[in-house]
Amino acid sequence: METLRLTVEAGDPESEASRRAIAQAAEILRGGGTVAFPTETVYGLGANALDVAAVEKIFVAKERPSWDPLIVHIGEREMLGTVAAEVSQDANRLMEAFWPGPLTLLLVKHPRIPEIVTAGLERVGVRMPAHPVAQALLRAAEVPVAAPSANRFGRISPTCADHVAEDLEGRIDAILDGGETTHGVESTVVDVREDGCVIYRPGTITLEQLRPVCRGEVRFRTELGEGELAKAAPAPGMGVRHYAPRARLVLVEGAGLGGVELAMMEEVNRLEAAGEVVGAMAPGGFMAALMAMRKKPFDIRGFTMGHNTVHVYHWGSWGNPEELARKLYAGLRWLDAAGVTVIVCPLPAPVGIGLAVRDRLVRASDR
Ligand code: TXA
Numbered sequence: 001m002e003t004l005r006l007t008v009e010a011g012d013p014e015s016e017a018s019r020r021a022i023a024q025a026a027e028i029l030r031g032g033g034t035v036a037f038p039t040e041t042v043y044g045l046g047a048n049a050l051d052v053a054a055v056e057k058i059f060v061a062k063e064r065p066s067w068d069p070l071i072v073h074i075g076e077r078e079m080l081g082t083v084a085a086e087v088s089q090d091a092n093r094l095m096e097a098f099w100p101g102p103l104t105l106l107l108v109k110h111p112r113i114p115e116i117v118t119a120g121l122e123r124v125g126v127r128m129p130a131h132p133v134a135q136a137l138l139r140a141a142e143v144p145v146a147a148p149s150a151n152r153f154g155r156i157s158p159t160c161a162d163h164v165a166e167d168l169e170g171r172i173d174a175i176l177d178g179g180e181t182t183h184g185v186e187s188t189v190v191d192v193r194e195d196g197c198v199i200y201r202p203g204t205i206t207l208e209q210l211r212p213v214c215r216g217e218v219r220f221r222t223e224l225g226e227g228e229l230a231k232a233a234p235a236p237g238m239g240v241r242h243y244a245p246r247a248r249l250v251l252v253e254g255a256g257l258g259g260v261e262l263a264m265m266e267e268v269n270r271l272e273a274a275g276e277v278v279g280a281m282a283p284g285g286f287m288a289a290l291m292a293m294r295k296k297p298f299d300i301r302g303f304t305m306g307h308n309t310v311h312v313y314h315w316g317s318w319g320n321p322e323e324l325a326r327k328l329y330a331g332l333r334w335l336d337a338a339g340v341t342v343i344v345c346p347l348p349a350p351v352g353i354g355l356a357v358r359d360r361l362v363r364a365s366d367r
């Protein structure tokens with residue numbers, strides 16, 4: 001299968017060429033094909049959610065197990081009626097606050113949504129993305145679009161069109177290239193209940209943002225007691241190793257920036273001495289420390305300094321969790337491509353979007 005590359009002009013989804021690309025992508029979706037497209041979180045691999053044969057193609061292309069449900073994307077609120085059978089007042093309030101945006105709500109599915117989409121579950125994850133290209137595509141497609149992240153199952157989510165091509169070239173009908181995504185980690189998946197909200201997957205919409213909008217408590221699914229857990233909706237896809245680079249991932253923690261720097265250097269030196277090809281996800285502040293503490297040369301993204309054994313990805317500034325989120329997957333992919341056998345990565349503070357970054361790193365690691 002040849003994968004068509006359709007390009008939306010940077011910064012101008014309204015231009016003539018951009019509109020043509022979006023219209024062509026929408027046509028492919030309506031015709032039962034698969035299209036990868038940008039959202040504000042990561043690239044999704046879309047197919048018409050009402051067409052079983054089209055949705056099957058997603059599972060085949062990704063090599064995704066059939067027990068893992070897909071999120072359905074809509075371009076406007078009017079389309080919600082074809083996807084969800086009922087929407088509570090509380091769910092409505094969250095939509096008012098966060099849609100369009102990176103929030104996925106678990107809602108009782110409409111009978112029209114085929115079982116394959118929800119992996120047989122009673123509820124369907126629904127989201128209305130804010131990205132202008134996703135919005136334009138969904139409106140032009142005029143059907144709800146089922147879309148998981150556009151990577152091979154278990155691998156790192158894509159934040160640009162080249163990442164999608166790495167995993168899915170030749171396996172899908174088209175890639176709609178709209179440049180890099182905005183946030184870099186996936187949407188927050190939330191179940192709105194009468195007694196409060198339950199976060200199934202931490203994501204771009206933060207706990208701090210949800211709290212003032214949710215009536216009642218906001219809890220993580222992992223915090224539910226056994227009795228409650230038995231009654232709650234299942235969370236397939238949450239327990240398995242996921243978001244993972246090919247290299248082994250070693251996570252470090254330390255008190256304050258200094259403590260983290262020290263822990264990182266110790267780990268880098270130990271692994272290197274053990275004969276590993278080491279990669280480091282180094283926040284900006286670490287560069288000076290790494291330089292000062294290492295006697296041997298190493299390479300910084302793209303620059304080679306002597307014979308290297310340590311590859312350093314310039315992650316972003318430690319005090320800026322939004323930047324760390326945005327560059328997380330690109331960094332892991334870059335280090336994989338450099339051929340490292342192990343990646344040393346510090347865990348950001350569990351605040352704001354830092355919580356989602358930690359979640360992905362822990363699930364991608366051996367811990
Ligand atoms: O930001 C995002 O959410 C991206 C973009 C493309 O929208 N999509 C995405 O989809 O991350 P995916 O398939 O990679 O992750 C969806 C996860 C599932 O693995 C599952 O954990 C949860 O969301 N999920 C989806 N539908 C569910 C349902 N009906 N019940 C419980 N969990 C569900």
Ligand code: MG
Pocket residue numbers: 148149157
């Ligand atoms: Mg995924």
